[in-house]
Amino acid sequence: MSGSNSSAPGSATASSPEPLSFAVHSLPDPRALAGSPQQRAGRWKMLMVLAICAAPVIASYFTFYVVKPSGSAYGELIAPTVDMPADLPMTDLQGHAVPAESLRGQWLLAVVQPADCGQACERQLYVQRQLREMLGKERARVDKLWLIPDDGTPREKVLEAVGQKGVEVNVLHVPEDRLAAWLRPAPGKALSDHFYVVDPMGRWMLRAPADPDPKKFKADLDKLLKASAGWDKPGR
Known part of the structure; x- marks a missing residue:
């Protein structure tokens, strides 16, 4: 009969709904x-x-x-470099201990002069100041350091000069024997004859000639600052 279902009861037909099935996939092996x-x-x-x-x-x-481009340097490149001793004993002018670690993070232009700062000492501190100022906008990456290898106190006039706002010098006392184990002069010279350049990682790596030509030594500093511009920024 037209329209009648001729299949037997319970048998599957094309119009009967198929049960849903879920395929289970394995997770990838890590x-x-x-x-x-x-x-x-x-x-x-x-x-x-x-x-x-x-x-x-x-x-x-x-x-x-x-x-080691020694031919292009006015000063003497120190190779291998010499790390600042982590236990280097230093004190400020008030007698407070200063950890060596606190000096890292900046280029250091250091001098070694006694507390009884004479004419040669005053001239070196003046040249130190001028060298940093000659660096222009890069001067913020360089700190001036005066290391005193004795227990004396500089004269008031000298302290006023090195303490002027904006051009301050970091003045620290260091025992002479401990200082001499880190920084060394050229043969026949004294520690006080040179400028010493220390990189931001605390490594002594350049020594200026005794009584240097400021313009020539400034060219060395320019090269160092340019070469390190990609990783060294002003301030600790």
Whole structure:
């Protein structure tokens, strides 16, 4: 009969609803993912980013500590560099202990002069000030340091000169024997004859000639600051 269902009761037909089925898929093996092309590509990208960030530091230190361009330096490059001793005993003018670690983070232009600062000492402190000012906008990356290898106190006139606002000199007492184990003069010279340049990592790496030509020595400082511009910023 037209329109009648000729199938037997309970039998399946084309119009009968099929039960829903869910396919269960296994999760990927983490060990397989670790070696996947995507994983390897991600690692390479991360290594490339790290290499780009480290390149300026590596390049500047390779230039000065491996290539050692002594012919292009007016002063004497110290190779290997000499780390500032972590236990170097230093005190300020008030007798307070100053940790060596606190001097890191800036380039240091250091002099070694006794507390009884005579004419030669005053001239060196004046040249130290002029050298930093000659650096222009880069001077904020350099701190002036006066290391006194005795227990004396500088004259009031000298303290006023080195304490002028904006051009202050960091004045510290250091035992002479401990200081001489870190900084050293050229043969036949005294510690007080030189300027010493210490990098932001606390490494003594350049010594100026005795009684240097300020313009020539300033050119050395310019090169150092330019080579380190990618990783060294003003301030600690």
